[in-house]
Amino acid sequence: MSFHERNITVSLVNFILILGFYLTSLLLLARGGNFNAESVYRLWGIVAVLATVGTVLTIIFVHITANVARTITTGEGHINGDIQDERDKLIDLKGTNVAYRVSSIGVALSMLTLVFGRPPLVMFTSLILSGILAQIVADISRLYLYRRGF
């Protein structure tokens, strides 16, 4: 698995866990009757921190662990795999394109909740959900392109 594939895999696993956490938290809030602005804003904060800081820290940890393991097992130090060449950039771009499309659909669906008379909190909650889903779908499409070759 290349440097970039490993990054994407870590990001994918992270965002799947974040999705699980987000949905579980929403379910608990709804069941407990605490689906109010204060609780939901707090949940957004947690999700935002997990999505940014959590992903970066996890990627750094995985790379350090992988490099230490490789050095111990093979005795090789740095491998010329962490450069981003034109194929990596194109795959990244295609993934971003997929994320953009998914989040566009998500935004449109979120606006529909307002059209159907749901409170704005539902719209904002579904916006965050579509953002997480967009990242997951983009990571899956990037991994697919890497596995296929392009």
Add this chain to the structure above:
Amino acid sequence: MSKWQINNNIRKLRFSHQEMTQEQLAEKVGVTRQTIIAMEKGKYSPSLELAFRIALAFGVPLEDVFSYEVADDANTHLPE
């Protein structure tokens, strides 16, 4: 309508150049080994700049490395 594709002789050229490894070629042209693998399998068509760098790495003209051919029939006319 005929389907056109870019073919390459990278694998053959590597072996005729002292069995150059994919890693060595990748380092010479500044890409990852995975990109060389993708090109050899015909999954990825490089940019013009990378194509020239590969040709220079082997010391041959571009057309000795890459060719543009019809995939499904013998028609060799350029697409309109």
